[in-house]
Amino acid sequence: MVKYHLALPGSLDEKLAEEISGVVRESFLAANVGGTYTQQQSDAFLSLYRPELIRQWIPQTGGVLAFEGQKLIGNGFVMARQEHHEREDGGFLYGLYILPDSQGGGVGSSLLVYLLRVGNTIGLRNFKGKATMFPGVLDFYKKRGFGKGEEVSSRVGDVTIPFLEIHYKSSPWQYALNRILSSTITRCQSKKSSSSPRVASAPE
Ligand SMILES: CC(C)(COP(=O)(O)OP(=O)(O)OC[C@H]1O[C@@H](n2cnc3c(N)ncnc32)[C@H](O)[C@@H]1OP(=O)(O)O)[C@@H](O)C(=O)NCCC(=O)NCCS
Numbered sequence: 001m002v003k004y005h006l007a008l009p010g011s012l013d014e015k016l017a018e019e020i021s022g023v024v025r026e027s028f029l030a031a032n033v034g035g036t037y038t039q040q041q042s043d044a045f046l047s048l049y050r051p052e053l054i055r056q057w058i059p060q061t062g063g064v065l066a067f068e069g070q071k072l073i074g075n076g077f078v079m080a081r082q083e084h085h086e087r088e089d090g091g092f093l094y095g096l097y098i099l100p101d102s103q104g105g106g107v108g109s110s111l112l113v114y115l116l117r118v119g120n121t122i123g124l125r126n127f128k129g130k131a132t133m134f135p136g137v138l139d140f141y142k143k144r145g146f147g148k149g150e151e152v153s154s155r156v157g158d159v160t161i162p163f164l165e166i167h168y169k170s171s172p173w174q175y176a177l178n179r180i181l182s183s184t185i186t187r188c189q190s191k192k193s194s195s196s197p198r199v200a201s202a203p204e
Contacts, residue, residue, distance in 0.1 A: 001068075002066050002067070002068055002073065002102075002105075002107055002110075003066070003067050003068075004064055004065070004066055004067075004110060004111070004114055005064070005065045005066075005067060006062065006063075006064060006065075006114075006118065007062065007063035007064065007065050007075075008062055009060065009061060009062060012054070012055060012063075014051065014055065016065075016072070017051040017052075017054040017055045018051045019072040020049070020051075020054055020065075020072065020075050020095075021049050021050060021051045021054060022072075023072055023073070023074060023075055023097050023098075023099055024046070024049040024075075024095065024097045025046055025049065026099055026100065027074075027097035027098055027099055027100060027103075028042065028045065028046060028097065028132075029042065029046075030100040031100075031132065031134040031137075032134065034134075034135070036132070036133050036134050036135075037133075037161065040159055041159055041160075041161045043159075044156035044157065044159035044161060045154075045156065045161050047156060048154075048156060049095070057079075060079055060080075061077050061078065061079040062077065062078055062079070062118050062122070063075055063076060063077040063078070063095070063115075064076055064077075064111050064114040064115055064118060066098070066102075066107050066110070066111060068102065073098065073099045073101075073102040073107065074096075074097060074098035074099060074102060074107045074108065074111055075095060075096075075097060075111070076093065076094075076095055076096040076097075076108075076111040076112065076114075076115045077093070077094050077095040077096075077115070078091050078092065078093050078094075078115045078116075078118055078119045078124070078127075079091065079092050079094075080092075080122065080124060087126050089123060089124055089125045089126055090124065090126045090127070090128065091119040091122075091124030091125075091126070091127045091128075092127070092128055092129065093112075093115055093119075093127050093128070093129035093168075094129055094130065096108060096111060096112065096115075096129075098111075108140065109144065112144055116168070116170060116174075116178070117178045117181065119170075120170055120174065120175050120178035120179055121178060121179060121181070123179075125169060125170040125175045126167070126168075126169050126170075127167065127168040127169070127170075128149075128165060128166065128167050128168075129141075129146075129165070129166045129167075129168075130152055130154065130163035130164070130165060130166070131163055131164045131165075131166045132163060133162060133163065133164060138164055138166070141166045145168060146166045146167065146168045147166065147167050147168070148164060148165070148166060149164070149165030149166065149167055150164075150165050151163070151164055151165070152164070152165045
């Protein structure tokens with residue numbers, strides 16, 4: 001049974017950062033068997049998910065982690081706009097990666113729902129993200145209500161990595177409902193933190 005946990009800013013320890021790095025690496029490399037990205041682009045992309053970097057950006061971001069027993073099988077993150085979004089209520093979704101053996105069973109869809117809920121909770125309703133160009137990924141987002149924007153790229157050193165911009169706007173009802181649910185998230189987190197867990201449970 002898959003369980004979903006909230007990873008709030010500051011809640012990730014070293015071990016979890018390593019596990020996230022491993023999930024992204026394994027998922028990305030398996031998806032890249034067809035050679036969508038060059039070796040140089042893959043290396044550059046994966047360098048962004050080194051454990052020590054994950055621990056640096058995590059203070060500004062929230063995440064949702066999927067566990068099968070004790071094993072991390074997938075993760076996704078959301079951060080408030082910063083340089084990624086011009087709008088006050090803009091959020092940036094990233095790092096949605098599922099281990100290859102766990103794909104196709106609804107984990108990615110659930111993580112996406114939770115990430116939007118976490119975003120709504122902190123006042124975000126216009127989301128953007130950079131989807132990988134692997135086969136099926138854009139359709140995955142489109143079927144879940146996302147629109148497709150321009151082709152965009154990330155630069156890591158002198159390497160350019162192409163992505164497809166995706167965007168999503170929460171409906172007023174969805175936004176309102178998720179903000180009401182935010183009290184559950186807060187309660188859940190503070191109750192658990194007294195027994196010092198690595199992460200808090202996501203709301204159902
Ligand atoms: C894209 C991804 C996050 C979807 O997560 P998931 O748990 O496999 O998705 P779900 O089981 O909830 O939904 C499956 C849907 O995703 C689509 N999909 C896209 N890539 C897929 C893949 N590699 N394996 C299985 N399904 C995939 C399927 O076609 C399916 O479509 P459907 O809605 O018509 O059934 C996941 O497959 C993944 O990690 N892919 C590789 C890494 C990647 O590129 N991540 C996206 C970063 S922007």
